[in-house]
Amino acid sequence: MLPAQGPTCQESILPRIKLTERTIEKLLAPDPSGKQVLHWDADLKGFGVLCSGVTSTKTFIAQRTLPDGKTRRVTVAAVNEMALSKAREEAADMLVDLRKGKDPKARSMTLQGALDAYLKKYDAKLSANTVSNYKDKVENHLTSWLDKPLNFITRDAVEKRHGEIAQKIALSNRWKGEVTANTTMAILRLLWNFAADQDPTLPQNPVRLRKQWFAEARRERMVEADDMPAFYKAVCALPNPVAADYLRFILFTGLRRREAALLKWAYVDFDKKLLHIPAINTKAKRKLDLPMSDFVRDLLVARRAVGKDPNDYVFPSHGKKTGYIAEPKFPLDAVAKACGVQVSVHDLRRTFITVAEETEISPMALKALVNHSLGNDVTEGYVQMRVERLRSPAQKVADRLKTLCGIVPIEGANVVAIG
Missing domain, CATH: 1.10.150 (DNA polymerase; domain 1)
Incomplete structure (x- = not known):
């Protein structure tokens, strides 16, 4: 129940009418004027229906002038949430409170x-x-x-x-x-x-008209091409192999931190070379099916050979209550100390996106790989990026990343060396 000031230039007041269920049903909301319109009840002074000028909202309200001369308006209920007879009874009680000088602020939503x-x-x-x-x-x-x-x-x-x-x-x-x-x-x-x-009687938003926000520089930090070999070598040298694999996995998939951290073996299909990220684990709340590049598949095969975690997490952390690796701050600090490149997990995602753009894969394929919305473009709305169409772009990005990292294959072996 929220108070407001009296009528403003954005509100119209019409002559009193006898409010009945039928007359209220006929009241227009949104009102064609584009303004809020008050319809006062002819039977109970101070009781009325406030119709929105922009939405279909109709609200029972009570309004009275307080002893100090200020006008207070309180919401009784939305019209579709309370019967007229009940709303009139509650409004009568509220009007009595107002007459006694009780300020409705005490009962407003906090x-x-x-x-x-x-x-x-x-x-x-x-x-x-x-x-x-x-x-x-x-x-x-x-x-x-x-x-x-x-x-x-x-x-x-x-x-x-x-x-x-x-x-x-x-x-x-x-x-x-x-x-x-x-x-x-x-x-x-x-x-x-x-x-x-x-509650349309709530006063104007005090934040809405703020102009002086602190300026925020656009975040553009990433692993630069010249730093990639040293950075990758430092990641591989981490004493915690789970953290090392987790960081390499994000660099080569572009997944968000939690999307990668919550990955379970149940989501990994080695036969079809696919990753299935459930909607509940993604920021966009859209499921994400990703083809594995050769690098990602080899990394996961090696991780699986270590043994299966009891909680099924691909990147487990037994020291955490969650059971999975969370924010790898210490590993990233160790990498920075070793090679001088300080980045966050999200910076690795940004690195993947930047490298992908440089490989000139289609913009739609890139959006699909990183689970970005395709936007409102009509053509894009009709195009469904099937997972197999993403396999070639994913491999193309992985190949470019391997080159930048200085990863060279060892002939005749299913392993790679760092150049």
Whole structure:
């Protein structure tokens, strides 16, 4: 139940009508004017139906002037969620509260409530990483707002908190914190819009009109061609063979960190030389079938020969509760110390994509290999990239990567040497 100010230039008020189930059904939503339209009840003063100007939403509301002269409007319920008779009864009680000077802010949806409601509604569509990220940003950086009603959060407060988040992180000597500040406010904006979709009486989004975001440089870090031999040699020399294979696997497949980490032997088809990544493990929530290049197949054959992990993970980590390798920070730091090339797991994916582009495979094949959306192009929408059509492009990229890494085959053997 959220309060708002009185009518604005984006809202129209029509003469009172006797609200019945039938008259409410005939009310237009969205209204042709493109503005919110209020239809007041002729029987109960302060009770009405608010029709959206852009969606089909119709909302029962109650509104009254408080003793201090301010107007407060509260949501009773969506028209499709409550019978008219019940809505009128609840509105009458709310109007009594308003007459007594009780501010509805005390009963408004809180930031914590908005976060919980959003995560509950979209639980099936959000990855575990996304859920964790949203909770982390809101609960750690907007802590003092969690139990506050959304309309407590003003544009000035957003401006101040945005800067405070970056400053606090910078003082910890970890990083600047500007990206975290931007991300936190973007999540707040998302949650506000989510709440506003359910309650059109919520005030204007205090984040929506922000202009002064911290500038974020586009991330372009990757393993450069000249550094590739030394980098690959350092990876192969890692004392942890699982970490070494995991990093080489990502470099030669372009998979995302979790897509590779969650790979199980059940997803590996050696006979057809295919990898099957289930939708639940991908960022796009689309299943991904990938042909194995000769390099990837040989790597997995060698890994399988080591023995099968009890949890079936291809890249197990028995020291982790998850049972699989997560963020290989220490191996990557060791590689950087050995060869001077500091990269992240995602930088390896970026390296794969860059090398693939240089091999001049078709843009659609590249998108399919890395599970990017084909976009809205009409022609692309009709083209289905069958997995066998990706086998040649995948091998072409692998061949180029092997050349860049200095990998040369040993004649007469199913092994390779590092040049």
